[in-house]
Amino acid sequence: MKSFITIDGSIGEGGGQVFRTSLALSLTTGKPFRIFNIRAKRAKGGLLRQHLTALNAAAEVGQAKVRGANIGSSEVTFEPVEVRPGTFRFSIGTAGSTSLVLQTVLPALMTASAPSHLILEGGTHNPYAPPFDFLEKAFTPLVRKMGPEVSCCLDMPGFYPAGGGRFTVSVKPVSRLMELHLPERGEIKCCGCRALVAQLGKHIGDREVKVVCEEMGWSKDSSKVVLYRKSQGPGNVLIIEVESENVTEVITGFGMRGVTAERVALGAVEEVKRYLDSGVPVGTHLADQILLPMALAGGGSFRTLPPSLHTRTNIQVMEAFLDVKIEFISKSEDVWEINVVSKKERSKGGKP
Numbered sequence: 379m380k381s382f383i384t385i386d387g388s389i390g391e392g393g394g395q396v397f398r399t400s401l402a403l404s405l406t407t408g409k410p411f412r413i414f415n416i417r418a419k420r421a422k423g424g425l426l427r428q429h430l431t432a433l434n435a436a437a438e439v440g441q442a443k444v445r446g447a448n449i450g451s452s453e454v455t456f457e458p459v460e461v462r463p464g465t466f467r468f469s470i471g472t473a474g475s476t477s478l479v480l481q482t483v484l485p486a487l488m489t490a491s492a493p494s495h496l497i498l499e500g501g502t503h504n505p506y507a508p509p510f511d512f513l514e515k516a517f518t519p520l521v522r523k524m525g526p527e528v529s530c531c532l533d534m535p536g537f538y539p540a541g542g543g544r545f546t547v548s549v550k551p552v553s554r555l556m557e558l559h560l561p562e563r564g565e566i567k568c569c570g571c572r573a574l575v576a577q578l579g580k581h582i583g584d585r586e587v588k589v590v591c592e593e594m595g596w597s598k599d600s601s602k603v604v605l606y607r608k609s610q611g612p613g614n615v616l617i618i619e620v621e622s623e624n625v626t627e628v629i630t631g632f633g634m635r636g637v638t639a640e641r642v643a644l645g646a647v648e649e650v651k652r653y654l655d656s657g658v659p660v661g662t663h664l665a666d667q668i669l670l671p672m673a674l675a676g677g678g679s680f681r682t683l684p685p686s687l688h689t690r691t692n693i694q695v696m697e698a699f700l701d702v703k704i705e706f707i708s709k710s711e712d713v714w715e716i717n718v719v720s721k722k723e724r725s726k727g728g729k730p
Contacts, residue, residue, distance in 0.1 A: 382455065383411040383698055390691025392419025394429050398482045399670065399692055401436040401456060403699035405486035406674055410457035411699075417452075424450040428474025428500070432482040435468045439483045463490035463551070470500030473541030475507030480547060481667070485674055487549045488526040494549045502536045502543035503574070503615045505632040508663060510535070510545055511572075511617045516628040517667050520560075524671055525552035537576055538632075540611020555675035558668070562681070563659035564623025569596060576606040576613045582639045586616045586631070589643035594650065616642055618650050625659045656712040658682050665689055665716065673702050676720040684714055 383404075387396045397416050404411050417423045425433065430449055433456070437444045440458035447454065468479050476498035487494045502510040508517070510532050518528045527550035536543020571590045573583030583603035591601055606613075614633030619626060631646035633639065653661050660668065660682040666689045672678030673696045685706050693704045701722065707715045 380410055380457075382457075383409055385411055385413040385695065385698060386415055387413050387452075388415040388418035389694055391687045392691075393417055394420075394426075394478070395688060396691060396695055397425075397429060397454070398432055398478060399695045400699070401432060401482050402485045402670060403696065404456055405436050405440045405442075405458050405461060405483065406489065407699055408458055408460075409699060410455070412453070412455045414453040416454065424452045425454075426474065427472050428470050428478060431468055431470045431474065431500075432479045435466070435479055435483050438466065439486060461486045461490050463487055463492040463494040463549075465495045467497040468499070470541070473501035473504060473536060473538045475504040476500045476502055476536070476543065476545065477504075477508045477510065477513055480513070484528070484547070484549070485670060488521065488528065488551050488671070489553065489555065489674075490549075490551045493551065496547040496549070497544065498547070499544045500536055501538055501541045502532065502534075502545055503613060503632075504538045505634070508667065509615060509617070509630055510543075512628045512630065512663070515619060515626050516664050519626060520558060520664075520668055521671060524555045524558050524675060526550060526555070535574065535576065535606055535609055535613070537609060537611055537613020537615070540609070540613070542610025555671055557675050557677040558672055558680075559678060560624055560659045560680035563625060563657065567621045567623065568600070569594070569618075569620050570600040571596075571616065571618045572601070573603045574606065574613070574615045574617065575603060576609040576611070578612050578614055578633075580605060582614055582633060585639035586614075586643040589640050590616070590618060590647055593644070593647045614639075614642075616646050618646055620650065620654065622659065625664075627653055627661045627664065629653065629661065652683070652712070656683055658713055662686055662689075666692060669693070669704070669716070669718070670696065672718045673700050673704065676702060676718075678718045679716065681709070681713060681715050683712055684708075685716065
């Protein structure tokens, strides 16, 4: 009988990421776990709709035995049997993040026995999660460097709070993930920005891209406004891309009621300037996302901005499930190095 790993959901930032990372690692390793204090540091703790969708998705993919699969539940036990690749459709039913549901099941499907095809419905552009454009341009290209072929296609955007979006993902797995090392960004090839506007005035997007081009000294040709007239609800997202030789960084700003287009743009520009000035290849949000596949590969490294509490919390969960040690070393105020090393290599005297 397998012993259960016990996770305290209140560790670190104490949000839903502790739960999703535990699910992803349990699915991939086959190790059952029990988690309590789920989302204990949120105003409304326990499972919300998107977390329950992630749990049900993981249970379907892993043919798992589950206890505590209810809205508001603060404790869950999850015991996977075997990863079953195939065609899946997961619908949140709200504007909850589809990318976070994908984040839960994708690691296991990347090393499954056969290809998979996923349809995800709900929020595709949610201010509290990686938007679709981040998955497409920043995250999945790095995953492909690790071996599996992962591609995604947006059918309909779903903006917060209406949702109603949909995208598909195809996965051609590999037997084992390769290590990924990103010590340098490489030469910057191109930069640009797009403003997505749904059921709102085009002038909002025009003002956002104008601020970005003026502040960054970019040509107007590097920007555009994309209008969506058939979305389920209104929305506005500013997307800034920095494509380099080794990595593409995607930084977003979300339009909100009472916040001017100029303020949205200036906030995103500040983040872009910090990323560019640091010289690191991996931004704060990408660091958080790429760590898990690196840990599953048993090795990897990259330079990034100071690790967020989100990232540090993720590391605690990864080290509970995997035979790895994840270290972060400050090289300067804005440059940190993160190394993932298998404990086996470490005991042999491999590089820390």
